[in-house]
Amino acid sequence: MGAVLSLEQAWKLADSWYRDRLSADWRRRTVDEAHDLFRSLGLTSEFWRLT
Amino acid sequence: MPDDFKNRVRVRLYQLFVEVGRCPRSAEVAGSLQCSVSDVTAAFQELAAAHMLVLQPGSGEILMANPLSAVPTPFVAETQSDAGSRSWYGNCIWDALGVIAMLQCDGRVLTSCGCCGESMTVSVRKRQVEAQPPGLVHFAIPAKRWWDDIVFN
Numbered sequence: 001m002g003a004v005l006s007l008e009q010a011w012k013l014a015d016s017w018y019r020d021r022l023s024a025d026w027r028r029r030t031v032d033e034a035h036d037l038f039r040s041l042g043l044t045s046e047f048w049r050l051t
Numbered sequence: 052m053p054d055d056f057k058n059r060v061r062v063r064l065y066q067l068f069v070e071v072g073r074c075p076r077s078a079e080v081a082g083s084l085q086c087s088v089s090d091v092t093a094a095f096q097e098l099a100a101a102h103m104l105v106l107q108p109g110s111g112e113i114l115m116a117n118p119l120s121a122v123p124t125p126f127v128a129e130t131q132s133d134a135g136s137r138s139w140y141g142n143c144i145w146d147a148l149g150v151i152a153m154l155q156c157d158g159r160v161l162t163s164c165g166c167c168g169e170s171m172t173v174s175v176r177k178r179q180v181e182a183q184p185p186g187l188v189h190f191a192i193p194a195k196r197w198w199d200d201i202v203f204n
Contacts, residue, residue, distance in 0.1 A: 001191065002189055002190050002191040002192070003189070003190040004187050004188070004189050004190075005187065005188040005189075005190070006187060006188075007173065007180050007181070007182050007185075007186065007187070007188065008180060009188070010144065010145060010148060010180075010188035011148055011152075011175065011180035013145060014118070014145050014146070014148035014149040014151075014152050015148075015149075015152040015178070017145070017149060017152075018117075018118050018146075018149030018150075018152045018153045019152045019153060019155065021065065021117075021118070021149075021153045022062070022065050022066070022069070022153055024058060024062050028101065028102065028103055038194075046193070047190070047193050047194065048193075048194050049193075049194060049195055050194045050195055050197075051195060
């Protein structure tokens with residue numbers, strides 16, 4: 001059950017997701033933007049669908 | 052409430068969290084922005100409703116300013132610099148690595164294996180990650196259910 005990521009995938013996910021969080025320009029990703037990010041990291045299964 | 056004010060509250064909250072090394076209370080954010088506590092708590096509530104913060108259920112103070120946790124967790128994100136060692140709590144391994152990513156520095160996560168409890172250190176050096184002992188990252192909750200119970204997740 002669930003999803004298993006390599007350490008490298010988890011780091012890239014954390015880096016992509018949070019790198020700009022301190023910026024005043026940061027805004028919450030849209031669902032499509034989040035899906036694009038997951039896809040870019042190879043996270044394409046149903047598990048990573050937000051809707 | 053204007054989006055610009057909410058963003059100022061959000062940014063100042065994160066700045067204080069990083070600078071001080073612990074989560075600021077609403078009164079501290081208000082003092083820093085020279086505005087009322089009620090305005091800050093209202094901003095917290097609207098940001099939480101938009102899934103940009105998570106609040107403590109009783110006090111309304113911050114519980115999570117992801118990736119940072121206001122309360123102790125099993126995921127300690129530690130950074131090292133010429134100024135010395137500093138640490139914060141992450142909400143999970145994703146968030147603990149996210150603290151290091153957000154601060155854009157080298158660091159390590161002090162945690163333990165979710166299966167057997169073995170002590171683990173996940174190091175990030177020059178954007179390369181390594182765990183000792185080696186490991187994988189398990190996500191239990193599907194993405195569409197993350198916000199059903201974000202604290203459990």
